[in-house]
Structures are given as C-alpha cells and as structure tokens.
Amino acid sequence: MEPVNPFSFDKEASGDGFCDREKETEELLGDIRSSHNVIIFSQRRYGKTSLIKKVLNLAKQEGFLTVYVDLYHILSEQDFAVAYARALTRAMEEGPVEKLFQTLRTIFSSLRPKITLDAEGKPEFTFGLEVGRDPVMDIEDVLESVKKYSEQKNKKAVVVFDEFQQIGQLDRASRIEGVLRSHIQTHRNISYIFMGSKKHLIFDLFTDTRRPFYESAKMFPLGKIPSKELESFVYERFRSTGKHLLRQVAARLVETCESHPYYVQYVSHSLWEISSADSPITDEDLNKAIGLTLSRTSPRYESVWELLPIRHRQSLIALANLSPGDKLFSGAVVQKYGLASAPTFRKALKRLVEKGLADRDQHKYSIIDVFFEKWIRMNFAVE
Numbered sequence: 001m002e003p004v005n006p007f008s009f010d011k012e013a014s015g016d017g018f019c020d021r022e023k024e025t026e027e028l029l030g031d032i033r034s035s036h037n038v039i040i041f042s043q044r045r046y047g048k049t050s051l052i053k054k055v056l057n058l059a060k061q062e063g064f065l066t067v068y069v070d071l072y073h074i075l076s077e078q079d080f081a082v083a084y085a086r087a088l089t090r091a092m093e094e095g096p097v098e099k100l101f102q103t104l105r106t107i108f109s110s111l112r113p114k115i116t117l118d119a120e121g122k123p124e125f126t127f128g129l130e131v132g133r134d135p136v137m138d139i140e141d142v143l144e145s146v147k148k149y150s151e152q153k154n155k156k157a158v159v160v161f162d163e164f165q166q167i168g169q170l171d172r173a174s175r176i177e178g179v180l181r182s183h184i185q186t187h188r189n190i191s192y193i194f195m196g197s198k199k200h201l202i203f204d205l206f207t208d209t210r211r212p213f214y215e216s217a218k219m220f221p222l223g224k225i226p227s228k229e230l231e232s233f234v235y236e237r238f239r240s241t242g243k244h245l246l247r248q249v250a251a252r253l254v255e256t257c258e259s260h261p262y263y264v265q266y267v268s269h270s271l272w273e274i275s276s277a278d279s280p281i282t283d284e285d286l287n288k289a290i291g292l293t294l295s296r297t298s299p300r301y302e303s304v305w306e307l308l309p310i311r312h313r314q315s316l317i318a319l320a321n322l323s324p325g326d327k328l329f330s331g332a333v334v335q336k337y338g339l340a341s342a343p344t345f346r347k348a349l350k351r352l353v354e355k356g357l358a359d360r361d362q363h364k365y366s367i368i369d370v371f372f373e374k375w376i377r378m379n380f381a382v383e
C-alpha cells in the first residue's frame with residue numbers, strides 16, 4: 001500500500017502525529033489530580049487543543065469524568081448552555097441510549113433533553129430551552145449537573161472550556177462570568193481549565209480586578225515545542241514512510257517555521273508531497289515546499305489584508321521589514337514606512353494586537369503568524 005502523507009495541519013495532533021509536550025502533560029495532569037483551575041493560553045495554533053485532548057484521555061484512563069466544551073461557535077447564553085449540556089452528555093458513560101436518556105432526565109433540573117434521530121438514524125440529544133426563561137438558569141443547571149453526576153459516579157472531574165474568550169463577547173458577559181465564578185469556587189472536586197488564543201481577551205477576563213475571574217486560576221502560558229524535538233519528529237515521520245530527509249534540512253525547516261508546530265506540519269506536508277523516496281530530500285526541495293505553502297496560504301492573507309485600513313497595513317509592512325538595529329518609534333522608521341507619526345503608529349499597533357495579528361512582549365512588537373510575515377515581505381519589500 002502507498003504510504004499516506006504523515007503530516008497534517010487541519011486537525012488536532014494525536015497518536016504518532018503528536019510531538020513532545022511531555023512536561024506540559026505531566027504538569028496539567030498534576031493540576032487535574034489536585035482539582036486546580038488553570039488558564040492555558042498561547043498564540044493561535046500552538047497546540048492547546050491537541051495537548052488538552054491528550055491530557056483528557058489520560059485523565060479519563062485514571063478514572064476522571066472528562067468534559068470538553070468548545071465555545072468557538074457560541075453567540076448567546078442559550079448556545080453556551082446547550083454546548084455545555086451536550087459536552088456533559090458526551091462525557092457520560094451510561095451504555096444504552098435509553099439509560100443515558102433516563103440519567104439526563106434525572107440529572108438536569110430545568111433543561112429538558114429530547115432524543116432525535118440524525119440523518120443516519122443515530123440517536124442525538126437536543127436540549128429544549130423554555131421560551132421566556134432566563135438562560136443563565138440553564139447554565140447554572142449544567143454547572144450543578146456536572147457536579148451532581150461526578151458525585152453520583154464517585155469520580156473527580158475535569159471540565160475544559162476551549163476558546164473561553166468567546167464568553168467575553170456575549171451581551172451580558174460579566175453576569176455570566178459572575179455566575180461561573182460563584183459555582184466554580186464551591187466545586188472542590190472539579191478542575192476547570194480555560195483555554196484561549198486571544199491573549200488580551202483572556203487576560204482581561206482573568207486579571208482585571210473588577211472582573212469576577214480575577215486571580216481565580218493558575219496561568220499556564222503554552223510555549224513552543226523545543227526545536228530539537230520538532231526536528232527529530234519531522235525526520236522520523238519522513239523515515240517511517242520510506243523517505244530520507246537530511247538532518248540539516250529538517251533543522252532548517254523547523255527554523256524557517258520558527259518552531260511553530262502548525263507551520264512545521266504544513267511545510268512538512270508540502271515537502272512530503274513533492275519529494276520522492278528515491279533520493280535524499282535537499283535544501284532545494286525545501287525551498288520549493290516553502291513556496292508551495294506560501295501559495296496555499298496566500299488567499300487567506302489576502303482576505304485579511306483587504307479588510308485592514310491603510311495605517312494598519314503600513315504598520316505591518318514596517319514590522320515585517322524592520323532591521324534588528326531599527327528603533328521602533330524613531331523618526332527614521334516613521335518616515336521610511338510613511339507612518340504619519342509615532343503616536344499614530346503606536347495606536348495602529350495597539351489595534352493590531354487587539355485583532356490578534358501582532359503580539360507585544362514588553363516593548364517589542366512582532367507579527368504573530370510567521371508565514372503572514374513572509375507573505376508581507378514578499379509582496380511589500382521596502383529597501
């Protein structure tokens with residue numbers, strides 16, 4: 001059988017496709033065992049979801065009730081209640097559907113579960129919300145049901161809220177935050193894990209002294225995977241599918257991607273696709289793979305670019321082209337990139353950070369997406 005491309009960038013990493021994160025896995029398992037609350041944050045696509053799903057699998061094997069709630073699509077309090085109720089349903093192990101249905105009916109006090117059949121005839125649970133009832137009551141219902149169920153089963157629990165920053169976007173965000181906080185702090189045997197990629201939104205939720213979540217959980221910034229681990233991972237994945245990637249080419253691949261796991265997978269995927277098993281893979285092949293990756297990611301960058309006001313575009317061009325010695329807000333930089341003035345540049349950068357396109361570390365700004373930066377340099381080089 002022809003080997004299939006062993007690299008993937010559009011779904012979470014798992015099994016053999018999961019690289020390293022040993023220390024992080026152990027630390028998080030320790031937090032879960034002690035029922036700590038944790039906030040995991042990182043830039044986009046650093047591997048938060050992949051990591052937590054691996055950790056949840058291990059916690060489940062240790063006997064924990066594991067509830068994973070993805071909040072990415074929620075637009076209202078009702079959506080939140082339903083997403084959470086569904087996540088709890090998935091986590092329950094009750095055997096036959098009828099039994100699960102009975103348990104759901106006893107566990108919830110206000111939510112009414114219904115069974116429907118999906119297109120393939122498989123049973124699905126829906127949760128009818130009562131018109132006119134405050135949806136916050138339903139959120140409280142699920143919060144307490146998780147506790148009730150884990151106690152009934154005599155299990156400790158872990159609940160993950162992925163893309164938690166979405167809560168901050170809801171109309172009555174601070175009220176929901178308050179409700180979550182008041183329930184969570186009485187749940188001694190449940191570890192709550194909040195995850196998000198919009199750093200400033202997550203920070204606002206947890207560090208603003210006026211907000212209810214202030215200092216209620218441990219901060220866990222997820223860093224990069226060490227380059228040596230990524231190099232060996234890529235090298236091995238090529239080897240196991242009968243292809244020989246030179247070690248130094250693997251090293252340059254990881255360096256070009258600045259150890260960003262998503263891009264390491266993306267470029268490796270392109271490189272695997274264009275390479276043959278007949279001869280070792282060289283630097284030249286890698287250059288082609290980087291070009292191919294850029295051409296595939298360009299449409300996404302173009303659509304982001306088109307929506308940006310001129311000042312933001314100019315600021316990104318400046319960031320992408322700055323030389324190491326340049327002083328960010330100096331007159332020379334402002335003039336070279338046509339940035340109007342230092343305060344205007346500063347304001348544009350602040351907005352870019354809020355939009356999640358740039359990052360600020362102390363006084364240093366950078367473009368978050370390494371390939372977006374390459375794309376800008378390719379299209380808007382400034383001499």
Ligand SMILES: Nc1ncnc2c1ncn2[C@@H]1O[C@H](COP(=O)(O)OP(=O)(O)OP(=O)(O)O)[C@@H](O)[C@H]1O
Binds near residue numbers: 008020044045262
């Ligand atoms: N430990 C890992 N080993 C190998 N590849 C990884 C690892 N972690 C992440 N990746 C790669 O990065 C991609 C993004 O990972 P994941 O979706 O877990 O990140 P995320 O931080 O949750 O992203 P987002 O910010 O979009 O929610 C994966 O599809 C995979 O290609």
Ligand SMILES: [Mg+2]
Binds near residue numbers: 162
């Ligand atoms: Mg994720």
